[in-house]
Amino acid sequence: MRVQMPAFRRASGGACRTAVNFLIFAVFFIPFYWMFLTAIKNLGQTLQTPPTFWVARAHWENFNRVFEAIPFFSMLKNNAIMTFGIMICQFFTVIPAAYAFARFKFKGGGFLFGLTLATMMIPAQLVFLPLFLMFSKMGMVNSYASLILPWATSPFAIFMLRQAFKQVPQELIEAAKLDNANEWKIIFKLMLPIARPTIITLGLITFILNWNDYFWPFVLTTDNTVRTLPVGITSLNIVDGGVKYHILMAGNLLLVAPVLVVFLFAQKQIIKAFTYMGGK
Amino acid sequence: MKKAFVLLALLAVIASPAVLPAAAAAPVDLTFWYSWTDKIQENNINLAKMFNETRGKELGIRVTAEYQGTYDELHQKLQAAYVAGKTPSVTVMEIASVRRFAESGVIMPLSPYIERDKIDMDDFFKGLLINCNVGGTWYGLPYLRSTPILYMNATLLKRAGLDPSGPKTWDELAEYCKAIKEKTGAYGITLNSDIWIFEAFMLENGATTLTPDESKSNINSPESRHVFAFFKDLVDKGYVRCVAGEDYGKVFADIMNQKTAMFFDSTADLTYNLELARENGYEINTCFIPSKKTYGVPTGGCNLVLTSRQTDRERDAAWEFIKWMTDSKQAAYAHSYTGYVATRRSVVELPEIRTLYKETPQFKVALDQLEQYGHGRPMNPGYAQVMVEWTAAMDAIWSNGADIGSTLSAADAKITRMNMLGAK
Numbered sequence: 001m002r003v004q005m006p007a008f009r010r011a012s013g014g015a016c017r018t019a020v021n022f023l024i025f026a027v028f029f030i031p032f033y034w035m036f037l038t039a040i041k042n043l044g045q046t047l048q049t050p051p052t053f054w055v056a057r058a059h060w061e062n063f064n065r066v067f068e069a070i071p072f073f074s075m076l077k078n079n080a081i082m083t084f085g086i087m088i089c090q091f092f093t094v095i096p097a098a099y100a101f102a103r104f105k106f107k108g109g110g111f112l113f114g115l116t117l118a119t120m121m122i123p124a125q126l127v128f129l130p131l132f133l134m135f136s137k138m139g140m141v142n143s144y145a146s147l148i149l150p151w152a153t154s155p156f157a158i159f160m161l162r163q164a165f166k167q168v169p170q171e172l173i174e175a176a177k178l179d180n181a182n183e184w185k186i187i188f189k190l191m192l193p194i195a196r197p198t199i200i201t202l203g204l205i206t207f208i209l210n211w212n213d214y215f216w217p218f219v220l221t222t223d224n225t226v227r228t229l230p231v232g233i234t235s236l237n238i239v240d241g242g243v244k245y246h247i248l249m250a251g252n253l254l255l256v257a258p259v260l261v262v263f264l265f266a267q268k269q270i271i272k273a274f275t276y277m278g279g280k
Numbered sequence: 281m282k283k284a285f286v287l288l289a290l291l292a293v294i295a296s297p298a299v300l301p302a303a304a305a306a307p308v309d310l311t312f313w314y315s316w317t318d319k320i321q322e323n324n325i326n327l328a329k330m331f332n333e334t335r336g337k338e339l340g341i342r343v344t345a346e347y348q349g350t351y352d353e354l355h356q357k358l359q360a361a362y363v364a365g366k367t368p369s370v371t372v373m374e375i376a377s378v379r380r381f382a383e384s385g386v387i388m389p390l391s392p393y394i395e396r397d398k399i400d401m402d403d404f405f406k407g408l409l410i411n412c413n414v415g416g417t418w419y420g421l422p423y424l425r426s427t428p429i430l431y432m433n434a435t436l437l438k439r440a441g442l443d444p445s446g447p448k449t450w451d452e453l454a455e456y457c458k459a460i461k462e463k464t465g466a467y468g469i470t471l472n473s474d475i476w477i478f479e480a481f482m483l484e485n486g487a488t489t490l491t492p493d494e495s496k497s498n499i500n501s502p503e504s505r506h507v508f509a510f511f512k513d514l515v516d517k518g519y520v521r522c523v524a525g526e527d528y529g530k531v532f533a534d535i536m537n538q539k540t541a542m543f544f545d546s547t548a549d550l551t552y553n554l555e556l557a558r559e560n561g562y563e564i565n566t567c568f569i570p571s572k573k574t575y576g577v578p579t580g581g582c583n584l585v586l587t588s589r590q591t592d593r594e595r596d597a598a599w600e601f602i603k604w605m606t607d608s609k610q611a612a613y614a615h616s617y618t619g620y621v622a623t624r625r626s627v628v629e630l631p632e633i634r635t636l637y638k639e640t641p642q643f644k645v646a647l648d649q650l651e652q653y654g655h656g657r658p659m660n661p662g663y664a665q666v667m668v669e670w671t672a673a674m675d676a677i678w679s680n681g682a683d684i685g686s687t688l689s690a691a692d693a694k695i696t697r698m699n700m701l702g703a704k
Contacts, residue, residue: 048536141366157507235349240316
């Protein structure tokens with residue numbers, strides 16, 4: 001018995017682990033599989049019960065119908081311009097702010113940092129009307145600027161990066177200063193490489209958040225010139241009556257594909273960022 | 281001052297020969313807002329294109345059709361655009377909202393144009409015109425309009441030994457539900473908490489959801505209680521299932537899987553329901569919503585309206601577009617392309633529409649029902665809130681088994697207490 005127990009435990013522990021792993025995998029994988037499957041069904045199969053997990057004939061033409069229904073490629077371009085525009089702006093606004101909040105003691109610094117954090121608590125819905133009127137009066141509705149400028153900085157990113165900068169040992173900075181490094185050099189040669197996982201994670205969060213943003217790009221556009229992909233894909237659902245789930249899912253698949261690709265590439269860095277923060 | 285004069289004069293000299301004739305010939309650019317995608321979007325884009333190539337070309341008018349989401353979203357955007365001073369020239373407008381926008385001055389009367397161009401308003405079906413008129417003045421013309429009808433899975437009806445042409449009265453409706461459940465196992469009806477359908481039920485009982493002056497709700501009236509009780513009885517017996525207002529999609533799941541034999545739905549969904557039936561191997565049929573004291577249905581959908589903040593030239597051009605869009609030929613195009621009802625008597629006379637009715641007789645049912653029994657919808661701006669209460673009552677009573685008396689008196693009290701209908 002004594003000999004058997006640990007072996008049994010080990011075996012059962014292993015089995016449990018596999019089962020739990022499988023369960024977690026299923027929870028995350030099945031929605032994607034379902035989305036893919038619905039995207040190649042015909043309308044009559046979409047809500048069938050009991051649900052079918054395989055289709056005999058794939059209806060690839062559903063994707064063509066997405067391309068017919070919305071100006072897909074122009075919306076994709078708009079989505080990319082908006083998302084990368086926001087990311088570039090945030091790069092230039094967030095890093096200096098985070099560095100200042102992390103490394104300098106100045107009058108009102110605490111207050112300003114508090115103010116920055118407080119803006120996180122204002123929901124977008126509260127400011128959209130004044131912002132809309134402002135952009136409208138400046139004749140900027142239906143322009144890229146109106147999509148990018150409201151998100152040109154991010155209090156959450158400032159907060160996250162400030163924490164990462166604070167973790168850099170003071171000695172390293174002193175050493176760099178002894179080597180006559182100025183502040184810019186310290187930021188770019190020392191701080192950024194150390195905070196790389198955090199920056200990549202922030203970049204990814206910003207990417208996903210803005211890539212998928214629906215509310216603002218819809219509110220601030222009245223025609224298709226700068227409308228983004230989420231507005232287009234959601235419009236497939238805006239029908240007066242029965243929804244064509246298969247077309248909607250085909251559109252969704254096309255929308256999330258780039259996000260999945262980016263995630264696969266950035267995966268390692270994200271794990272690093274969170275283990276590093278947790279390990280402190 | 282002198283300098284400015286000289287400059288102006290100089291400008292005038294330069295500008296006059298070159299620019300002015302060009303400006304006079306330059307087309308008027310108009311924006312036209314619409315809701316919904318899919319067939320409706322295609323219809324709107326196609327019509328705008330046809331206008332630009334024909335009538336618009338003659339008159340020097342160019343229309344751009346722009347999608348703005350659901351009716352609610354379009355209304356919100358219109359309001360914001362009005363405040364910002366940049367409205368489209370023409371827009372679709374959900375029929376119950378016409379009064380609100382007319383009273384706030386966002387849209388303007390069409391009556392002078394209608395009189396000037398001698399538009400034959402009698403050609404439109406009477407039921408469709410009620411929501412175009414505010415206080416005796418025309419503010420819109422019927423565009424993409426619909427009515428609810430009863431859809432039936434004829435295959436299931438036949439299996440239950442029933443006449444596939446459908447029930448004629450509420451008593452027959454109840455018998456149908458019983459027979460279907462007992463012989464096929466499917467629900468007689470899958471109901472959805474939908475105020476629009478309830479408006480039909482009220483009309484059939486000789487009542488309306490609001491009092492005629494729209495100052496009070498009839499939610500706790502004997503007619504309303506009767507409607508609630510009639511369907512609650514069928515739900516309690518298991519013949520009918522009601523899904524909550526939010527779960528609209530579940531109705532279609534029941535339809536697709538042939539778990540229900542009948543359902544109330546907009547005429548606009550006819551092509552969608554035909555597609556489902558074809559792909560899942562059953563026949564679909566339509567009939568009037570069965571009568572109680574009488575037949576009766578509300579109409580729905582949108583009108584075309586003219587916004588107020590634009591130049592006279594734009595406004596005249598916008599009217600030309602509205603006039604063209606609602607004319608027989610274009611109304612026929614929209615009718616057959618989208619499945620919304622024919623708006624004019626003259627539409628039905630056209631050869632292409634006669635052919636359509638021969639091929640798809642289900643279209644004709646909606647028309648006959650509309651012609652004889654079509655009504656309007658309440659236009660009180662506070663009705664939106666009352667609809668929320670009414671839907672909640674349907675959810676509570678039909679889906680969650682709540683008591684009729686107490687639920688309705690509580691809803692009625694809330695509507696009165698919060699003065700939702702703005703009574704003085």
